[in-house]
Amino acid sequence: MNSSLVEGYFRQDKMPHIWCPGCGHGIIMRALAVAIDNLGLDKDKVCIVSGIGCSSRAPGYMDFNTLHTTHGRALAFATGVKHANPELEVIVITGDGDASAIGGNHLIHSARRNINITTIVFNNSIYGMTGGQYSPTTPENELGTTAPHGNIDNSFDIAMLAGAAGATYTARTTAYHAKPMAKFIEKAIAHNGFALVEAISTCPTYYGRKNKKGSAVQMLNYLKDSFVDIKAAERMTEEQLAGKHIMGEFKNVTDQAEYTDKYTALIERLKGAK
């Protein structure tokens, strides 16, 4: 690991982290630090907000203004932080359950407002913190402790959901693809508007064990083999794409006004008004 990255952006006295061996979350947390480093952001002006769950413990390890909130509400808290002080670079770390189940309403409305918050969804397709219950991103027929006979729920495509709700930057990447992941997060932070990066993670402890996905390495290799970049996918046949998942940059719209900018303009317009 790049030690200057650790020294520069992590609270080393809070390590080791609570994540299980083989968990993909550390890779995503590191990619976020790389992105912030590449952008040269002022640490004092970065605020990282999270909800509840395994992923939401990440901010505690990161040397910024960090806010660990209630389950599902990270985006609502973050909206208050950003709206009250638009100078802050606000980043939300959330999980698939936190973002799309209990926090689903905040996700679509933050996207709709196009408020300049970068959301990184650590999607491991399971509730890890509570011991392996199925989430809105658990694939059909897979097992969870609350889907003991196979999951019959349809699953959410979080990146598509955010894009459809009005997010102006969306991308999907995986814990295997660490380098492109950092690039997508960097672009998401630099984007002036609501940006969401869905980072597919791995949970060998619960999801993997329950569904016989093998070791942590085998789970990462699965990500490598089954995810295809959207640009490469355009050149592939339907046959070649069978069983594959699409990753890459899905949406990057720059001509939409950002929420707090619009409000600042409103304040300017009303200056001196009675």
Place this chain on the structure above:
Amino acid sequence: MTQKKVKLLQGNEACVEGALYAGMKFYSGYPITPSTEIAEESAVKLPKVGGRFIQMEDEIAGIAAAIGASLTGTKSMTATSGPGLSLKLENIGYAAIAEIPLVIVNVQRGGPSTGLPTAPAQGDIMQAKWGSHGDFPMIALSPQSVRETFDLTVRAFNLAEKYRTPVILLTDEVVGHMREKIEIPEPGEMEIFDRIVPEPGSQYMPYGVEEGDIVPKMAPFGAGYRYHVTGLFHDETGFPSNSADNAKFMLDRMMSKISDNVEDIVEYDDLMLEDAEIVIISYGSSARTCRASVKQLREKGIKAGLFRPITIWPSPEKQIKEIAQKVDKILVAEMNLGQYVHEVERIVKSDAEVHHIGRANGEVLRPGEIVSKVMEVL
């Protein structure tokens, strides 16, 4: 000669005037009857003073955004009514444990559930204090008039900032919607308290109390301190701790910042207590009814008095105890089927007989029925 700013305002409008006077710069909420005018007025006025309003997607987000805003050093408020307060409860607990200054206005309406949306009630007395899970300190204030709504909104902000805690303004549909004449104080006329921030360059312990302080100093996010805020039990550094000793230490400190300062926080009002033989205890709009009842009873030669807690939580325990030692009978009058009466009974114990008159059908208490109840229990 400067002319006094005299206005004819609704309680809900006076609340916003008070909030702005106290320095509110952020409002986030969700529309709900009978509190909506508070959001509407905030939407009109905040951007004109460089503040920010946002209508959130739900009640939970309404309080969450206000907490987030407060962390940036911005005085923040949200307003709601009963069902909305129920939805906000989890994050009220969050603001309590993370010690975030915040004002929550609850314009009470008939419940349970959707209940009687346009009718008054005082049914959230216990919800305000005990609604969120676990033990936590609570300050709740109850105005009886438009002017008092202004004053208590200012006070709610001051107490929130001073004690780093959420404060609930427990008003009701009658006080929220009635119009009365109000003289808006000049800037500087009322004391405004701002949270204490750390000295630049000082060693900062986000949840450690320095000598001479009541609460930890509060650095705004973005000012260079890079600390951690969580709803988990945390130690003085702000980081989570599972230690039972630490949990006890932090909770004791949180509780005692209020219990040690009850004299500063408690406000009350009374009428004809000196020679009273029976005392009516009532608050908010119900206390107005009781004032009329006391006068009617006096005309009948019955020595009745009125005690009106303005601070609902923490209770004016000392004052109620004193009353119980002086009189044989107390009547608690409130717009619910018996909530504050339990607190009065807890305080009074066997020192006096405690009676109750209440209703929860959306109608206000009438002076005559309180007079009859007094005659009945005497």
